[in-house]
Amino acid sequence: MKYLVTFLISLFAFAKAYSQEIAPQTALVDIKSIRAVVTPQFETKSIEGQVWVSFIPLEKVDEVRLDAKNMSVVDSSDIAIVIAEKEHIMLKGNFQPNKKYTVQFDYTATPKQTLYFVNADGNDQIWTQGQGKYTSHWLPSIDDVNDKIEFDVSVVAPSIYQVVANGKLIEKETLGQSTVWSFDMQQPMSSYLVALTVGKYKKTTFPGSSGVPMEFYYYPEDSLKAESTYRYSKQLFDFFEKEIGVPYPWQNYKQIPVKDFLYAGMENTGTTIFSDSFVVDSIGFTDRNYVNVNAHELAHQWFGDLxxxxxxxxxxxxxxxxxxxxxxxxxxxxxxxxxxxxxxxxxxxxxxxxxxxxxxxxxxxxxxxxxxxxxxxxxxxxxxxxxxxxxxxxxxxxxxxxxxxxxxxxxxxxxxxxxxxxxxxxxxxxxxxxxxxxxxxxxxxxxxxSAFMRSYFELQALRPIPLKDKLKPLESVLKLSDDYLGQEAVYQLAGGNLQQSIGLYKQAFASKNTLIRQAIATSVDQVSDPLVYQFESFLNDDSYITREQAFLKLWLWYRTKNDLKKQKELINIMDGQFGFSDGNIRTLWLTLSLATQGYESDEAGARYDELVSYTGPEYPFQLRENAFQYLLQIQSFDRTSLKNLVEACTHHTWRFRESARRLLTELIKEERIKEIMESVKPLLSEKELAYLKRINI
Ligand SMILES: [Zn+2]
Structure with missing residues (x-):
């Protein structure tokens, strides 16, 4: 996984230390395989499953313990008594050493975590996140990473959806409105690496040079972003096989973006799940692409999974x-x-x-x-x-x-x-x-x-020197048009005397290097007359960060100049651009258009409604976060956005939940907001009301 937050690791460590007091089951029983047919129930956000657990006792044992959180079971086994406890499912019987047993039972689970039912713009999505040791919230399994098991999972889902799980898809069978997707694994893995996604997807497939099939999933509406999102995937795959010198260990490799994921990506065996915020077009690729996460999760297929x-x-x-x-x-x-x-x-x-x-x-x-x-x-x-x-x-x-x-x-x-x-x-x-x-x-x-690093350190050493005394060296650095050296040179111009730096800014601007121009757009605090032309040209630069920065800074500059005509022109130029999937440009556009005096005032209501709509749970949390922040800036929370904010306070993504909670705590200090909140309460769920109660609202 990438960017696993520290507290989770600590929890993992704690749970681990605790469980060590009991003799590990791995010393007594070897769980060989777990075969399961799972049917997600969208209405109740629960799982119905049928499981076959095969194991070989290493000694004579009278029970085998599976990890299973809050599940109920229907015992249909004739060789064991299957009992569900709070954290486990116990298989009780008279099990002899070195003999293979297969116990079958049915179960239901309503997972509070690990398996998420997510609403994605009107469509349902299901995805899982099993690391640290959480798969047992939706599938009876073994939390201990040291028992590696062959998992063969089949999933029954409405036929409108694509299903992906670990392993090779060996059968797809239609049953009325549903399809049964059966996957086969040939090698064992730790339980935390079992994964499942259900959603509306398209895919492209091509093999790595060694012939291993790779599948790249994307939302149907994102077909134009598939190439830029997955750019270099084949090179990465071929590089690893060659560099590591051990063939890719699994039958195939699949990558699936999902909405509101907990992390950047997760290396489930042969089945990487990643945040759909990495789905980018060619412009977004310059700013924030998937290559690093793509490479990181793929490397885990050896280091972590194998x-x-x-x-x-x-x-x-x-x-x-x-x-x-x-x-x-x-x-x-x-x-x-x-x-x-x-x-x-x-x-x-x-x-x-x-x-x-x-x-x-x-x-x-x-x-x-x-x-x-x-x-x-x-x-x-x-x-x-x-x-x-x-x-x-x-x-x-x-x-x-x-x-x-x-x-x-x-x-x-x-x-x-x-x-x-x-x-x-x-x-x-x-x-x-x-x-x-x-x-x-x-x-x-x-x-x-590295010669490059030596040049970089030399340039960095110029930081404390007054601008007028380092114009020559900065000029020669900018001539190189190098990403990192160029950016550093531009940063050293910031805050200095513009009369002295203007020549260098113009040189940097002319460099044709997108990252150097981005450094100008982000590091110049305020646009001023000599740089207006450059900033105007940034509005359609090959970077959504550059565009957003230029848009905002130009708008502020025209306002300082009381140039309403230019402000309106600017709004017109930027109409229709969305930016990243977090709508960085669109949400800014809506806000600035509402803040521009007299701009198409008869349509202001519709623009406000659009901004409010982006706070809704059907949108990715990154877009919602932007919409909330801009509503805060124009102090325009209404019933709908407040209701959505309370929903965000109970969201499964920790970072988003925390920022929503901070915002609500701030907002509720206002009398006006308190009044609106009272009228929102009847619309809230029990969980949301419980949260408000907890913080005395
Ligand atoms: Zn990782």
Whole structure:
């Protein structure tokens, strides 16, 4: 997973420590396979399932425990008594060692988490998120990552939907209005990697160079965005197979965007689910594309899915590897400068944290994302430089082969490196794996081997120098038209004397480099006469960030000048643009058009209604968040938007929920809002009312 929030890891660690008091079931029973037919019930947001659990006892046992949260069962087994408890389903019987048993039963579950029913613009969507150890909320399974199981899932869903689950689709059978989709896995995996999506999708399919089928899903209305969203996917796939030296371990690879996902992406076995905010057109691709998340989740198919850390203490074996290998793949696409710049950025974050005394050991439970992901990537980069690229590659290959479809610890990996390297790595382990401080000096030394980074550091050293004394060097840097050096040069112009910097701004503007122009649009605080022409040309630049910034800053500039005619012209120019899927340009447009005196006043009502409509739950939370913020700025919350805000306060996406809660707490201080809220209450659900009660509204 990418950007797993720290508190979840801590929870995971806590639950893990607790469960260790009981002897692990893995020592007594080997669960071989779980076959399930699940039927999601959209009306009640519940699951009806039928399960066949096959296991081999390692000793004589009289019960087998499955993890199953709040499920009810119908016992139809003749070899066991199946009993549902609060957290488990118990299979009680007289089970002899080394004999294979298959127990069948039916169950129902109404998952409070993990499996989400989401309304996506009038269509239903279902998706799952099983990491940390949550699959047992919708499917009886084993929370312990150390029991790897072959899961074969069939899903019964209305025929208007596409269904995706792990493995190969082996059968699609129509039953009245429904279709049964049957998937087959040939290899075992940890339960948290089981996944399911249901929704309206189209797909394109093509194989990687080794012939593994890849399926790329997209919403029917997004067919023009499929290419830009999935750009470089084949290159990434081919790169990993070659670089890692172990064939892709699963039968196929599928990627599915979903609405209101909890994270950027999740590496379910052969079935990556990712946030639909990464679905972009060619312009959006420049600003925020899916390539990094795409590479990260794909790398996990080996690091995390094929070999899985035994416990959270070794979580970096998942995230550090995925982060580093994603960077290696991106290096192939975006070049060396990109690679070193990204390493530099993460080194800066790690150094800062470490300087504050908040550095963490890489090997240990309860680490932050920065530690497991970025420090983990750095630890691998340094190790590779130390032992040499070919020894490193060989060790990684041996490590994956030896532990394929099994669980691993940090020592398992280091042992393979020591064998190939032929030397002891105690010193490296001390500094990079078991030391809480970040080795910033070593990192800097490593970065300085790149000529690009040396130029960057030289340029950075000019920051404290007054603008008039560094015009020449900045000019020569801007001539290079390089992404990172160019942006840094532009940032050094910000806030300075415009008379001195105007020549350099014009030079930067003329560079034809989209990212350099974006740096101008974002770093210039205020438009002024000498830059008006440049900012006007930004309105149709190849970046939605640049366009949004230019739009807002020009509008403010014309207002300062009391030039209503120009303001209205500007609004007309920007009409009809939506921007990213979060509507960054459209929501700004609606707001500015409402704030522009006398602009098409007979249509103001419709524009206001459109802005309010974007606060509704059928839209992605990122768009809703923008609409809420702009309504706050024009102080125009009404019944509909307030009702939608309360809904947002109970949303499953933590970050969005928290921002909605902060906003509501702020708004409710106003008498006018309090009054409207009273009239909204009869429209709210029990859950929403309970939340209001909890915060004394
Ligand atoms: Zn990850």
């Amino acid at each position: 070999v899985t850390a035994t416990k959270s203490e070794h979580h970096w074996l998942q995230e550090g590897f995925a982060t580093y290998y994603a960077l290696l793949a991106e290096r192939k696409i975006f070049g060396d400068d990109y690679f070193y710049y990204k390493l530099y950025e993460s080194a800066e974050q790690l150094r800062e944290l470490s300087d504050q005394g908040k550095g963490q050991k890489l090997v240990g439970a309860g680490g932050s994302s920065l530690t497991y992901y970025q420090k983990g990537a750095w630890a691998l980069h340094v190790l590779k430089e130390k032992v040499g690229a070919s020894a490193f590659a060989k060790a990684v290959k041996n490590y994956l082969r030896k532990h394929a479809f099994k669980n691993v610890t940090t020592d398992d990996f280091i042992a393979e490196v020591e064998i190939v390297y032929g030397q002891d790595l105690t010193d490296y382990k001390k500094k990079w794996l078991y030391q809480s401080a970040f080795q910033a000096a070593d990192a800097l030394e490593s970065l300085k081997r």
